[in-house]
Amino acid sequence: MYAGAYWQREEDRLRFGVLLVAAQPLAFSDAHLASRGLVNALFDPQDDAVAAKPFDLPCGPASVFVRQVGLPADGDAVLPVGEFQAIVPVPPELSAGREEMVVVAFQTPDLDHWDTYAQHLVSLLKSIEFDEEPGDGPR
Numbered sequence: 001m002y003a004g005a006y007w008q009r010e011e012d013r014l015r016f017g018v019l020l021v022a023a024q025p026l027a028f029s030d031a032h033l034a035s036r037g038l039v040n041a042l043f044d045p046q047d048d049a050v051a052a053k054p055f056d057l058p059c060g061p062a063s064v065f066v067r068q069v070g071l072p073a074d075g076d077a078v079l080p081v082g083e084f085q086a087i088v089p090v091p092p093e094l095s096a097g098r099e100e101m102v103v104v105a106f107q108t109p110d111l112d113h114w115d116t117y118a119q120h121l122v123s124l125l126k127s128i129e130f131d132e133e134p135g136d137g138p139r
Helices: 031-042 111-126
Strands: 001-008 015-026 049-057 060-072 080-088 100-108
Touching: 049 111, 060 111, 080 111, 100 111
Parallel strands: none
Antiparallel strands: 001 015, 015 100, 049 060, 060 080, 080 100
């Protein structure tokens, strides 16, 4: 598991983001099917605040979700926050009999730089490799 935060002050603005990478066990018998099914389960075509799609990575299939939420701030104010979440199934032959998924999640209120963050996140996803020995997890 990895958790990290980034913050930088630029003039009168604070740029901030949080990244989490974790392996998550599944209760489903097929991690790949569960990953693809989440796109349909979590995506509502009527909700333009959520984008969801399958994504093919060098390490295998993934599902990617992007949305904007509002978090309570001072008084009645709402802070818009961008969220990115990717779910990458661990290949069954490498999971030592356990069904697992790697979850990559990122949040930031710095929506002006969302495209830059998204490019970095796609590069991160494309860099995921799984060890050949069962139980070693992602690198």
